Amino acid sequence: MSEHLAVLLNPSAGRGRLRGGGVDDVLAALATAGREVRVLDAADEAAALAAAHRAVRDDGAYALVAVVGDGTLNLALQAVPGTDVPLGLVPAGTGNDFAAQVGLPADPVAAARVIATAVSGDRVRDLDLARVDAADGYRRWFGAVLAAGFDAVVNEKANRMRWPKGPRRYDLAIVAELLRMRPRRYTLVLDGEPIEVDAMLVAVGNTASYGGGLRICPAADPTDGLLDVVVGARMTRLTMMRIKPRLYQGTHVDHPLVTSYRAATVEIHAEGITSYVDGERACPLPLTVTSVPAALRLLA
Structure with missing residues (x-):
């Protein structure tokens, strides 16, 4: 069984909402699920996308956890469709529209605790996504x-x-x-x-x-x-x-x-x-x- 939680982290989301001790508090809350927490190396958008795909498809992550705003969340969404790997979402941006719509707490630490509880109970919700396709293969x-x-x-x-x-x-x-x-x-x-x-x-x-x-x-x-x-x-x-x-x-x-x-x-x-x-x-x-x-x- 895969053990670790792969965390895609954007500490600058929400104009630095998680700077200071916020990131550590979120990671500590995730760790209460009893699984190793690994923060992905994501220096820029391209690196974040590559790291998310690698974690989901090659590295055997139990789940991909996105500690992000809506923009970086969209990167995480590119990695999980077509796989059995669930996504955890910790809203850390200014808008956080998707998180609000699916009923997640607005507070990042509270959302991380929800994820940890869901991991412990192997509990997921199946939700639709929308897919954009263009004639050039995009x-x-x-x-x-x-x-x-x-x-x-x-x-x-x-x-x-x-x-x-x-x-x-x-x-x-x-x-x-x-x-x-x-x-x-x-x-x-x-x-x-x-x-x-x-x-x-x-x-x-x-x-x-x-x-x-x-x-x-x-x-x-x-x-x-x-x-x-x-x-x-x-x-x-x-x-x-x-x-x-x-x-x-x-x-x-x-x-x-x-x-x-x-x-x-x-x-x-x-x-x-x-x-x-x-x-x-x-x-x-x-x-x-x-x-x-x-x-x-x-x-x-």
């Missing part, structure tokens, strides 16, 4: 939401900006894109049925929220084998600004310019859009998103 898994509209355009612009640093960069990117915003022509193919729409927003959710609690796909359920697709049609800047506060409660889906769909497979075609998954840059459209039932075995 593939990426995600747990929360794929953005393919105005929000993705803002992310792309903010990531190209050298100034300012921090959250203000996104605020400026939003203002800049609002000034030039325009609907784009999308072709969506939902379980084989095509839909043509001029839209400002297209989001595909395995779970409900992204961006630190914005419930963009409020009815999304990671156990139903389906994806929730939310489309915001052509609208004015004023309408968009009025709808935005409703995202926190998920009531934007009641607006007449917002339409929701549900499908197991979603194709998205549009020009000039680069998609983002779990807040991380993915690939340009077109792409296909597929719900993969029980692709994730979560320690919880």
